[in-house]
Amino acid sequence: MKLNLQELRRLYPEQIWQEFSEKELKQRESTIRRYSNQTAQNNADLNFWCLNAFRTWLKENLGDSITVLPSEADLPTIWDVVNGTAITIGKTRLVLIPDEATDTETLTVSQEWVDIPDWVADYYLAIQVNIDAGWMCVWGFTSHRTLKDKGNYDPIYRTYSLERDYVITDLDVLWLAQEMGLEEKANVEQLKFLSHSTAKDLLVRLSKPSPYSPRLDVSFQEWGALLASNNWRNRLYEMRQEKASGKLKQFIAENYALVSNGWQDIQAFFSPEKVQVQLDYSLRNTTEVSNSSLHWQGKLIYLKKEITVLLKVAFIKEADGRVGVCVQVYPGSEETYLPANLKLALLSNSEVLESVTSGKSSLYIELPYFKCQLGTQFCIEIALQDSNHVENFYIY
Template identity: 45%
Template sequence: MLSLSNFANIGTEHIWLLSLLDFANIDTEHTWLQLDIAKQEEAWQLSRHHSNPIARYNAYLNRVCLSHLLNWVQEWLPEESGLRAQVFPSEQSLPSILEVVNGTAIKVGETRIVLVPTETIDIEELRVPQEWVDINSWAADYYILVQIDLDEDDDSSLRLCGFTTHLQLKNQGKYNQSDRTYSLPMEQLTEDFTLLFATLGVNWQKQVPQGVTLSSAEAQNLVQTLGDPSVYSPRLRLDVPFAQWAALLEHGGWRQRLYEQRQRLPEQWSVLEWLQTGISDFARELGWMLVSVRPNWSGAREANLTPALALPVLIRRLEIAGQQYLLQVSPIGSIEQRIWRFELRNATEGGKIPGGMKLRLLTEELQTFLNNEAVAATAVDQLCVEVKLEPGEGLVWEIEPIPENYTQEIWWF
């Protein structure tokens, strides 16, 4: 169990919220929250888009937990800190995660907090899915056990039972091979949440080894195998090593394809199909639009390009570091020439791309290639990357700093 003595050797510069919070106002023991009916109904509607009843109910419990605790955490963040409690990795990632794993995560600055809900009445332990502990980019600093009581008389509530750290879970927890979880007895959890708020910013993660990299063929084979919706718990397929399963989940594009496959949906990220029949529902939900414009490629490779009166352009508005930007994707010349231009601009007329910002393209296996990146050395009007692709090739786009609600997408050309 954590106590202030655990922090004796941590420099005071790391405990940056300790003097900002009025601890007297926090219920430090058995924190209960009344559930809001509207939030419950919204969670239920959002949870309908899953492949089977178990996944739907799991998504419902997790969304109820997440929506209430996002507000609770935000209420205890001092306004002067400038911090926000945000869904991690993004709101758009939730369906593909909750289809196969229990738990959601909140990000406060660089600190990650995983919420693990349960309806168990007599709770004996916290059980955290291995994914939230051993996937490098998912591993959290804190893990909170949340008991949810869904009352038929609309008197539902949740209780924050206690929390632990990644360090404690790995050092003192028990690994359970049968369900791929780490467990810790209730008596070893910390119930005083003032300690959590007081130590936001402390890195409680042990070094998590880098996972394996899947080839495109391996990933597609796993998606085909585990995408059968009759497989209720693909994460427990012991014939699939955890390292491979983790690599599939950590890659947002492959995880999204697994989710779509389990919904029995056709390919959602074929750019050529978008241009012929309109963009897919998933792309539209993420904010992508398809428009036709007269090309004006300043600085583009125009030699031997077939002229066109108008070409289709895919556009998405992004928020990056509090500013609005536009990411545009369009063919150069005719579509048959397979030369594509990715361009980032400030959404404000006359606005600039600040120095240090990067626009990067990767293969579907997240590998770099020649001339795959544009970097703003100083403030510039635009960043652009042009690439010639073979039929069936896939690309993943990235921007630094990371846009709000970014999730990896594999675009197939």
């Protein structure tokens, strides 16, 4: 049984609960930043909601304000590769650790927040975030010293995990500790000096497009030293964005066609005149894109009974950093119409997100124009009776 926010507050009154506001929703829509992959975008969304909801709660209930570290403008450079947000309240440094998991038995903190000297905090807040339901919950906190002494370090994922028994769930203790100014930081080892040439080599290596954070691709000493430098961290962020938002025509011509046998420029299948007719006809129903922004690729799909259709795909670079996708199916031979009951579907994780079916006299069928983040994977399925073909796509 799912409980609403009011019921949760009654059950767990000692925890901090805060609902997302309409103002925060509008702010999020107006401040979308580009991230290097879908994982980073999801992480940024999680941290955005967490930070703003906590800030709102603090202002409304305690009258305090926070300072974001190193600055609000620098947050994307951190959220692109690491989960968590550092803030200060007065002289006390906190790190907000959001998590979408319903299990609140463990607090897991990335090593960066624990072992990079300049990133170390006095306290770490365990925060559950439910974006769909529109709320966040601070269910506990711990000190840096406890995290170092009692936390379980995972060398594979480079995280410190603390069991709930060592997490303080009474948040009043946090405000009391803040007033007392207790020293809760353990000693941490200084990171090795990173030379200019080493940093440049790391940037080249770590800026390569990937569907995940590169934080585990090099030693922690190197990674930590790179992140600790505002200049190097900003440069890494910039380079990952440059790689992620490369020209899509070049992406299609040099990457996609190479890894997917059978894909060719649409000119290979039709005369220039027929290509233009198809574009003009298609664009009447696809008002979100312009003719000049389209770069079509085609592939012949062989179904049963010697039936051939042409799968057409175009990728469009959107202003917000996302990639727009057009998908169409045409008769692949001299036939005028598609076979009746031909199904075209968009799938993600085996779930059908969109589908269309041809009629008795369909010249072509197309999926609704959709947009996705870099790092997204999806499938296109073409099916006729008991015969089907699936094409896998990865946007990077």
